[in-house]
Amino acid sequence: xxxxxxxxxxxxxxxxxxxxxxxxxxxxxxxxxxxxxxxxxxxxxxxxxxxxxxxxxxxxxxxxxxxxxxxxxxxxxxxxxxxxxxxxxxxxxxxxxxxxxxxxxxxxxxxxxxxxxxxxxxxxxxxxxxxxxxxxxxxxxxxxxxxxxxxxxxxxxxxxxxxxxxxxxxxxxxxxxxxxxxxxxxxxxxxxxxxxxxxxxxxxxxxxxxxxxxxxxxxxxxxxxxxxxxxxxxxxxxxxxxxxxxxxxxxxxxxxxxxxxxxxxxxxxxxxxxxxxxxxxxxxxxxxxxxxxxxxxxxxxxxxxxxxxxxxxxxxxxxxxxxxxxxxxxxxxxxxxxxxxxxxxxxxxxxxxxxxxxxxxxx
Ligand SMILES: *Cc1c(COP(=O)(O)O)cnc(C)c1O
Numbered sequence: 504x505x506x507x508x509x510x511x512x513x514x515x516x517x518x519x520x521x522x523x524x525x526x527x528x529x530x531x532x533x534x535x536x537x538x539x540x541x542x543x544x545x546x547x548x549x550x551x552x553x554x555x556x557x558x559x560x561x562x563x564x565x566x567x568x569x570x571x572x573x574x575x576x577x578x579x580x581x582x583x584x585x586x587x588x589x590x591x592x593x594x595x596x597x598x599x600x601x602x603x604x605x606x607x608x609x610x611x612x613x614x615x616x617x618x619x620x621x622x623x624x625x626x627x628x629x630x631x632x633x634x635x636x637x638x639x640x641x642x643x644x645x646x647x648x649x650x651x652x653x654x655x656x657x658x659x660x661x662x663x664x665x666x667x668x669x670x671x672x673x674x675x676x677x678x679x680x681x682x683x684x685x686x687x688x689x690x691x692x693x694x695x696x697x698x699x700x701x702x703x704x705x706x707x708x709x710x711x712x713x714x715x716x717x718x719x720x721x722x723x724x725x726x727x728x729x730x731x732x733x734x735x736x737x738x739x740x741x742x743x744x745x746x747x748x749x750x751x752x753x754x755x756x757x758x759x760x761x762x763x764x765x766x767x768x769x770x771x772x773x774x775x776x777x778x779x780x781x782x783x784x785x786x787x788x789x790x791x792x793x794x795x796x797x798x799x800x801x802x803x804x805x806x807x808x809x810x811x812x813x814x815x816x817x818x819x820x821x822x823x824x825x826x827x828x829x830x831x832x833x834x835x836x837x838x839x840x841x842x843x844x845x846x847x848x849x850x851x852x853x854x855x856x857x858x859x860x861x862x863x864x865x866x
Contacts, residue, residue: 579623
């Protein structure tokens with residue numbers, strides 16, 4: 504059994520993926536070939552955003568977003584400490600400070616109740632993560648940001664395809680960033696990512712920074728980078744995107760079935776009112792996590808721990824003076840979460856054996 508089955512997905516769409524990739528080999532425009540712009544149009548339409556700017560990874564996209572908002576030394580960005588390192592790592596790259604607030608114990612997204620008290624005169628943006636594939640309450644977050652005149656950047660690396668009150672992730676904030684890392688809900692066959700915005704001026708800046716800070720060739724007005732999305736990866740996205748909504752629906756069905764079967768034995772990822780969940784990870788929570796994980800391994804079922812250590816405990820952030828104990832919900836989550844196999848091709852039969860093994864391990 505596999506944790507994420509990319510091979511079955513490839514075999515299912517193989518003729519379309521191969522044809523798209525072969526077309527790139529034939530025309531040879533490996534950098535910024537026509538598939539890049541074509542994928543941006545298709546992705547923007549899917550997300551419901553005016554602009555999509557593809558980039559070389561979900562990490563690079565977050566850094567480009569901060570640069571486009573002129574976030575730099577002495578600026579503060581409010582975010583969560585229970586997540587992958589990218590969102591806070593990029594703040595260090597531009598010289599800004601991650602200001603952590605704790606997470607909600609059920610959704611593991613930022614606790615919006617703590618948001619306003621973390622805002623200072625140096626706060627430039629809020630960077631919420633849609634952890635495991637569900638969005639935090641963006642209506643509330645956007646309202647708070649607007650009141651204080653600060654930006655909102657959605658880290659939608661895990662939530663592409665999720666919705667809130669009928670709007671898709673990547674279409675609800677000033678800037679959104681996603682990732683096409685192979686294991687994400689919409690993955691390519693290498694590194695990749697994308698930025699989304701409705702704002703024409705920000706879109707122009709994001710585009711310029713992605714390609715060495717120039718708005719025309721050999722004229723560099725901004726500090727940029729090489730953050731381009733490969734044409735071959737755009738070809739993979741173009742082949743997969745027509746099937747994506749079907750996969751999102753399938754993920755929703757599989758996730759809901761897991762929750763129905765497991766709700767009595769452990770904490771399951773409940774879906775907040777108004778939301779749909781893409782279950783980038785299907786993550787349960789249990790006090791004896793390590794024993795359950797070991798028992799599942801013995802039964803041949805792969806699991807993963809996202810994330811075993813919070814960001815405020817990571818040495819790279821130690822100079823900000825955070826301490827163990829500062830974010831108790833995040834710390835407790837890091838000791839109790841366990842992600843189960845999850846992908847759109849998971850069979851009911853496999854799911855039933857996973858559920859049986861969890862029940863057996865919990866005892
Ligand atoms: C994967 C991920 C990223 C980074 O994406 P890459 O494409 O791997 O650089 C950022 N934030 C979150 C929450 C992620 O899960």
